[in-house]
Amino acid sequence: MQTVEEIVGVMSSQGLRVTDQRRTLAGLFADTPGYLSPKDVYDYMGRTYSGLSFDTVYRNLRVMEELGVLEQVVFEDGVKFKLHCRETHHHHHMICLQCGRTHPITFCPMEQTKVPGDFTVVKHKFEVFGYCSSCSQEEPSAEGKA
Amino acid sequence: MQTVEEIVGVMSSQGLRVTDQRRTLAGLFADTPGYLSPKDVYDYMGRTYSGLSFDTVYRNLRVMEELGVLEQVVFEDGVKFKLHCRETHHHHHMICLQCGRTHPITFCPMEQTKVPGDFTVVKHKFEVFGYCSSCSQEEPSAEGKA
């Protein structure tokens, strides 16, 4: 997690202009514990900036991703963004299907995976989906895919 | 893995017409050990059927997925299809970034993941990407993402 000022600081230190819109965007991600889709961002920003266009949202998401402030993940239902993890060591995530909030998993399955000698591992993905404490109470049924 | 006849049998048993095109499509997947994108399928099929249209490819991929013959997976670079695993027990995959071939991983990391009591797990994803024996020799460098 980072504060708005930290994020804004990174932007200006890279020679990027700090506009109201970018400050708001930084604030949105600083306050959001989980993942946001471009549409989520657009909807939120649109409340403040009436003339907002989708392309500016995309441009700024891209800029902040290239800056290393945001990270992008591809889910079944599309691309989403969140603040880049500041954790120093390698980890994975449990992701709430309702609120998008993430919880770190320090255990890495690769350590225990027997890889055949002739297979060269480049990267891996381990993600656990479900409902977090707050959401599992409201959302006990629905969404059935195992 | 299934034979063309097995796949075709499933189709006709469900009241679907067995056209030349669908037979060829079944043959393509029966002969392909890895994942295929809709474009891969279109390119392959287009060699045989000159007037082929993309929408028919999509329609048939969808039909075969709904039939349970194919399974669809979302990768960073788009949606891909392969024959649905016949393995009876739960497993994961090592996926070759070059040829798309998959190798089963019987080890399931969920068994060893400590889940907080207040998190309800719905599903999980564990995928290992790299280069298989045949491809790691040809492709020793390139693609650097860990």
Place this chain on the structure above:
DNA sequence: GTGTGTGCAAACTGTTTGCACGTAC
């Protein structure tokens, strides 16, 4: 004042749908 950021419109990719004709059954 200069150059970057923005909104607008349009292009573009991947995918889906409506329609009329063709073909498996």
Place this chain on the structure above:
DNA sequence: GTACGTGCAAACAGTTTGCACACAC
């Protein structure tokens, strides 16, 4: 013969790009 499959064209969603104006620096 009938209903489903196909190709074509068009629609559609998500994303990107070109341009002119606006604003952060």
